[in-house]
Amino acid sequence: MKKILITGACGQLGSELTAELRSIHGEDNVIASDITGPNDHIGSGPYEKVDVMDRDRLEEVIDSYEVSTVYHLAALLSAKAEQNIDFAWKLNIDGLLNVLKIAKERSLEKVFWPSSIAVFGPDARKRKTPQESACNPATVYGISKLAGEQWCSYFHRKFGVDVRSIRYPGLIGYKSLPGGGTTDYAVDIYHKALDGETFNCFLNKDTKLPMMYMRDAVKATIELMNVDSERISVRTSYNVSAISFSPEEIAASIKERVPEFRIDYNPDYRQQIAGSWPDSIDDSVARKDWGWQPDFDLERMTGDMLRHVPEFWKEGEKVE
Numbered sequence: 487m488k489k490i491l492i493t494g495a496c497g498q499l500g501s502e503l504t505a506e507l508r509s510i511h512g513e514d515n516v517i518a519s520d521i522t523g524p525n526d527h528i529g530s531g532p533y534e535k536v537d538v539m540d541r542d543r544l545e546e547v548i549d550s551y552e553v554s555t556v557y558h559l560a561a562l563l564s565a566k567a568e569q570n571i572d573f574a575w576k577l578n579i580d581g582l583l584n585v586l587k588i589a590k591e592r593s594l595e596k597v598f599w600p601s602s603i604a605v606f607g608p609d610a611r612k613r614k615t616p617q618e619s620a621c622n623p624a625t626v627y628g629i630s631k632l633a634g635e636q637w638c639s640y641f642h643r644k645f646g647v648d649v650r651s652i653r654y655p656g657l658i659g660y661k662s663l664p665g666g667g668t669t670d671y672a673v674d675i676y677h678k679a680l681d682g683e684t685f686n687c688f689l690n691k692d693t694k695l696p697m698m699y700m701r702d703a704v705k706a707t708i709e710l711m712n713v714d715s716e717r718i719s720v721r722t723s724y725n726v727s728a729i730s731f732s733p734e735e736i737a738a739s740i741k742e743r744v745p746e747f748r749i750d751y752n753p754d755y756r757q758q759i760a761g762s763w764p765d766s767i768d769d770s771v772a773r774k775d776w777g778w779q780p781d782f783d784l785e786r787m788t789g790d791m792l793r794h795v796p797e798f799w800k801e802g803e804k805v806e
């Protein structure tokens with residue numbers, strides 16, 4: 487049976503993708519890894535502590551399990567990256583290059599790597615940003631994702647590495663807490679609403695951003711990884727889109743179900759990051775190439791989040 491390695495398995499996307507891949511391929515065939523952990527939420531199955539900047543350790547794990555596919559998710563997100571630009575660059579780029587070089591040398595079957603809407607900067611088209619819009623990112627995170635896309639494309643073109651990638655919008659799910667992203671306010675807001683706290687939003691009320699519910703993100707990832715290689719026309723990274731909303735709009739959708747919910751707006755440095763990103767994304771190329779389409783809109787996502795957050799997080803368990 488072919489083995490899969492996931493790096494960053496305890497992170498936002500990793501927590502959910504690990505569980506889904508284990509349910510598809512069997513627990514023993516999906517090796518979860520992260521710099522610490524494991525946490526209680528990623529389910530049972532093999533787990534390895536791996537620092538993706540340590541190439542020898544990555545090789546050791548890939549060789550010992552005879553891994554054929556890597557989902558390389560370990561990265562620093564936008565807000566944290568702005569506060570530690572050297573480390574962000576090192577983690578985001580050295581980690582990716584280690585994985586790509588190992589994939590080339592070991593002839594791995596496939597690699598998945600997440601890019602982000604952060605590759606777009608202030609001069610990209612703001613609404614329905616197309617696949618090929620200007621990419622002049624204004625953040626170190628965006629620069630690292632843009633460079634990463636080019637590395638993926640290079641390793642595919644030059645060495646035939648089958649690396650596939652998605653430019654995720656802000657991801658919202660109930661299985662992990664906010665993890666240093668600018669769009670993570672849209673995760674935190676549900677926790678605060680359910681805890682009966684006023685939410686202090688670090689963005690302006692009308693800052694619209696592209697977003698996606700985690701179940702759609704997991705679906706997109708698995709669909710892209712399953713599609714025949716010939717159908718993939720984009721080897722940098724695919725635009726995908728689902729929802730687009732502002733803090734005021736998500737707050738209104740919560741208030742419909744939690745009428746006592748209150749929100750205050752106190753924009754900080756993250757407003758500038760968000761202001762440099764698109765409002766919404768055109769994903770027509772992904773729709774055409776591999777039939778992408780999302781299932782969740784804002785209302786459905788809010789219903790699901792408000793239902794699952796209290797079930798998933800036991801009293802006193804949240805440590806941010």
Ligand code: AKB
Nearest residue numbers: 563564602667668669
């Ligand atoms: C972030 O906010 O840093 C991420 C992203 C948009 O890639 N969620």
